[in-house]
Amino acid sequence: MVASPKPVYLKLRDMIAAAIIDGTYPEGTLLPSVRALAAEQGANPLTVAKAYQQFQLDGLVEVQRGVGMLVAPNAATRLRKTERDQFLTEEWPAIRQRIDRLGLDAQELLAKQTG
Amino acid sequence: MVASPKPVYLKLRDMIAAAIIDGTYPEGTLLPSVRALAAEQGANPLTVAKAYQQFQLDGLVEVQRGVGMLVAPNAATRLRKTERDQFLTEEWPAIRQRIDRLGLDAQELLAKQTG
DNA sequence: CATGGTGCATGAGTGCCATAATACAGCCTC
DNA sequence: GAGGCTGTATTATGGCACTCATGCACCATG
Numbered sequence: 001m002v003a004s005p006k007p008v009y010l011k012l013r014d015m016i017a018a019a020i021i022d023g024t025y026p027e028g029t030l031l032p033s034v035r036a037l038a039a040e041q042g043a044n045p046l047t048v049a050k051a052y053q054q055f056q057l058d059g060l061v062e063v064q065r066g067v068g069m070l071v072a073p074n075a076a077t078r079l080r081k082t083e084r085d086q087f088l089t090e091e092w093p094a095i096r097q098r099i100d101r102l103g104l105d106a107q108e109l110l111a112k113q114t115g
Numbered sequence: 116m117v118a119s120p121k122p123v124y125l126k127l128r129d130m131i132a133a134a135i136i137d138g139t140y141p142e143g144t145l146l147p148s149v150r151a152l153a154a155e156q157g158a159n160p161l162t163v164a165k166a167y168q169q170f171q172l173d174g175l176v177e178v179q180r181g182v183g184m185l186v187a188p189n190a191a192t193r194l195r196k197t198e199r200d201q202f203l204t205e206e207w208p209a210i211r212q213r214i215d216r217l218g219l220d221a222q223e224l225l226a227k228q229t230g
Numbered sequence: 231c232a233t234g235g236t237g238c239a240t241g242a243g244t245g246c247c248a249t250a251a252t253a254c255a256g257c258c259t260c
Numbered sequence: 261g262a263g264g265c266t267g268t269a270t271t272a273t274g275g276c277a278c279t280c281a282t283g284c285a286c287c288a289t290g
Binding site: 122124159161165180 | 278280288
């Protein structure tokens, strides 16, 4: 692996997704503006816009030009379902295969607490 | 995520690593030549060479110019240990955190058999 | 030595990412 | 309507990673 050369806009996208899922931004909430989030994260406004764009296409945020972006109804639920499906079908199989190949013990993995 | 835009040389590197770990290429075995593997995988010889390069730096393969590349002693063991450590310290925490965030049951996932 | 197999160094080309500056379109408050 | 906040479109630029084509250095074989 190459450490974390993950594109900034994807990192931002993940941050926002996580915040929506865990309820930091409930339904109907006004998300941080493109410029505000850019300033806070030290990124370019266009890069932030690119991150938000992903959610617009999926209808997870309502764009009100001149006002801001609102978290759409059931965004958290839908987002969780989407990420869950994608994780289970695309990511987990490979991870599971890797665990087996490395001969790792399930108990040992479960013992580790989050964060 | 964007499906799998994973660089070719990393995919190849993983393939080779897996093959070494599971004993497809035991210690002292001559690995497929750069050109041969390139032809087989439909990749460029230099891309394959880049994949092999990672193993040379770690001393997991012995390069004999004009002959080929040999699997170094204890390569499988060392490789498994390296990958294991890296997985446990760098990858699993993030995965575990994601599992929790998505409301999935880690124990249930690990209980399932591969494939 | 000639041949054909190795790996390797150099260089160029391509595309994605991130940034910047500027301008426009819409909504709210005063 | 004026001013200030939203998101958006346009264009240009620099950097970086990935991939590839060419040619060279090395070794084993006959």
